[in-house]
Structures are given as C-alpha cells and as structure tokens.
Amino acid sequence: MLEPRAWVMIGIRTCSVGHKPHEKRKTLFYFNGNLGPAYDHGRPEDSYSMGIRQKLAEEFGSSPNKEGKLGKQHAKDVIxxxxxxxxxxxxxxxxxxxxxxxxxxxxxxxxxSVLQGCIPVVIQDGIFLPYENVLNYDSFAVRIPEEEIPNLIKILRGFNDTEIKFKLANVQKIWQRFLYRDSIMLEAERQKTVFGHVDDWAVEFLKLTEDDVFTTLIQVLHYKLHSEPWRKQVGMNKTFGLRKQCLGNGWPLRNLRNQDSNVFLAMCKTG
Structure with missing residues (x-):
C-alpha cells in the first residue's frame, strides 16, 4: 500500500502529464520493468511473469541484455x-x-497506464482484469494472446488514427475509476489542518467529479449482489442488500459517499 504522499505525487503527475493528445505521444509502445534472467538484476525464475516479459524482451528489447543484444525486432519507437x-x-x-x-x-x-492516459495492452491469458465484468475493456484497451507476442508491434501498427483516438478518448472517460481520489483528498485535509493552506494539486483534485476506485468497487459489489445471473437460480427469498425503496428514493449509488451515513442507514436498514 502506498503512503498518502506517494498517491499525491501520482495524482500530481496524472493531472499535469496524463492527458496528452495522440499527436504528442511519440512512443508507440512502452514497458519498463523486470525482464528476467537475460538482464542484469533480472529475476532468475523461468516462471516469473509466466514467461511473458521474457518473450517480450527477446523480441522487442530496447536495452542490451547481458550478451549486449537488443530484441530481434527492436524499433526506435518501441521501449x-x-x-x-x-x-x-x-x-x-x-x-x-x-x-x-x-x-x-x-x-x-x-x-x-490508465492514469497516464495510455492505452493498456494486456497479455495474460485467462486472467481477469479489475471490473472486467462491468467495464467494456474492448473500448479502451487491447488484449493480445500470449502466442501472438512476436506479432505484437505489427498488431499495434495496424490500428489506424481513428481507432487509436477512440480508445484514448475512452481511457479519458474511465481513468478516474482507477484513482484513489478520496484517499488523496484526506491527505489534502490533513495538510490544510497542519499547514493552514491547500496546495495547487488539491485544488485540481477538487475539480474531479467522476466515480473513483472506492465508488467503483461498491458499484461492482452491488452489481454482483443483485444482478449476476446465477443468483436467480438459487431459489431463495432475498433478505439481503438494500431495500427496494432505497434504490428508488433518489439514492444513486455513486452519491452514497456524499450522504450522511447515519441518516441513510436509518432510512434503509436491511434488518
């Protein structure tokens, strides 16, 4: 878990550099991380990253490995x-x-990736992503099978400008769902109490109004509780969750964090 100040720094970077248009994004593909035993200080296990990072580096590595070699398909705009x-x-x-x-x-x-406005390229067969049963990942990300790693850059170059701008625009629509905004604002309140002023980054964060990580998590749990098809086959009386009157009385889920919790619980208690 990152300390509040670390999230603050991520937030500052997000507000300042994370919204570049397509024309100002000069690198086609970017990955920075441990690439396995072929590199200095690389993880020695063949099982690390299920071998995915190692295969990627073998094809597209932009830094010399221990043998001084670059990836077989290294390119200037691929890092x-x-x-x-x-x-x-x-x-x-x-x-x-x-x-x-x-x-x-x-x-x-x-x-x-999402917090910096970059289109995620997901390579991890059979592994679900956060909120994948709720968010439309096809609209803002690219998923590529592991067996297609040698064709990765060819596939990415196959996207035209319209398709890229469409995905970048959708990243901009959902990025706040991956941001711990409320936690960061707690740090802002702490600094205001201790130092008596609000920094510029806090002012910028106050302008953000879309659902953040916590609200999205609550929405997903609510969906799983009330809407997943398998629950309809259980054949039991529903004695859990919010009462119907709570769902119809102008208490949209996204606004729960802004309501007085005591009043809400008094009106909509489930017991």
Missing part, C-alpha cells in the same frame, strides 16, 4: 527496458500503448 527511470510516469504519458503483464502475480501496470 521495452528493465532500466529504472526517474521519468517513468512522463514516459508512459508520452506513449500510445503501454504493456500490462503479470509479475509475481498482481501487477499495477494497468493503473499506471
């Missing part, structure tokens, strides 16, 4: 490197497509 960068978020924000692959398991690359 696949294990070298840490102080400008990591800026580099993502300057790219059209960004890699989303597993590491030891869970990876934060999806959030990194």
């Amino acid at each position: 696949v490197t294990p070298l840490r960068s102080d400008n990591y978020h800026v580099e993502i924000a300057s790219s059209v497509f960004c890699g989303v692959f597993p590491g030891d398991g869970w990876s934060g690359r999806l959030e990194d």
Whole structure:
C-alpha cells in the first residue's frame, strides 16, 4: 500500500502529464520493468511473469541484455527496458500503448497506464482484469494472446488514427475509476489542518467529479449482489442488500459517499 504522499505525487503527475493528445505521444509502445534472467538484476525464475516479459524482451528489447543484444525486432519507437527511470510516469504519458503483464502475480501496470492516459495492452491469458465484468475493456484497451507476442508491434501498427483516438478518448472517460481520489483528498485535509493552506494539486483534485476506485468497487459489489445471473437460480427469498425503496428514493449509488451515513442507514436498514 502506498503512503498518502506517494498517491499525491501520482495524482500530481496524472493531472499535469496524463492527458496528452495522440499527436504528442511519440512512443508507440512502452514497458519498463523486470525482464528476467537475460538482464542484469533480472529475476532468475523461468516462471516469473509466466514467461511473458521474457518473450517480450527477446523480441522487442530496447536495452542490451547481458550478451549486449537488443530484441530481434527492436524499433526506435518501441521501449521495452528493465532500466529504472526517474521519468517513468512522463514516459508512459508520452506513449500510445503501454504493456500490462503479470509479475509475481498482481501487477499495477494497468493503473499506471490508465492514469497516464495510455492505452493498456494486456497479455495474460485467462486472467481477469479489475471490473472486467462491468467495464467494456474492448473500448479502451487491447488484449493480445500470449502466442501472438512476436506479432505484437505489427498488431499495434495496424490500428489506424481513428481507432487509436477512440480508445484514448475512452481511457479519458474511465481513468478516474482507477484513482484513489478520496484517499488523496484526506491527505489534502490533513495538510490544510497542519499547514493552514491547500496546495495547487488539491485544488485540481477538487475539480474531479467522476466515480473513483472506492465508488467503483461498491458499484461492482452491488452489481454482483443483485444482478449476476446465477443468483436467480438459487431459489431463495432475498433478505439481503438494500431495500427496494432505497434504490428508488433518489439514492444513486455513486452519491452514497456524499450522504450522511447515519441518516441513510436509518432510512434503509436491511434488518
């Protein structure tokens, strides 16, 4: 879990560099992370990243490996490197497509990509992504089978400008669902209390009004509780969840965090 100040810095970078138009994104594809044993300080296990990062580096590595070799299909506008960068978020924000692959398991690359306005390129067969049963990933991301890794860049170059701009626009529509805005605003309140002023980044965050991570999570849980088809086959009386009058009394789920919780519970308690 990142400290509040770390989320603040991510938020500042997001507000300042994460909304570049297509024309200002000069890198076609970007991935920065551990690429396995072929590189210095690389993870030695063949099973690391299910072998995905290793295959990617073999084809498109833009930094020399231990043998001094680049990827077989390395290209000027493709960055696949294990070298840490102080400008990591800026580099993502300057790219059209960004890699989303597993590491030891869970990876934060999806959030990194979306928060910087980059189209996620997902390569992890059989693994569901956050909110995949709710969000339309096809509208803002690209999923490529592992067996197509050698054809990755060819596939990405096959997208025309209209398709790319469509996906970039949709990333802009959903990026706040991957942002811990309310947590960051708690840090803003703390700083206001301690230092007596609100920094510019907090002013920018106050302008954000779309649903954030927490609200999206509650919406997804609500959907799973009330709408998943298998529940209709259980054949039991529904004695859980919000009462019908709560769902019809002008209490939209997205606004729950802004309501007085005590009043809400008094009106809509389930017991």
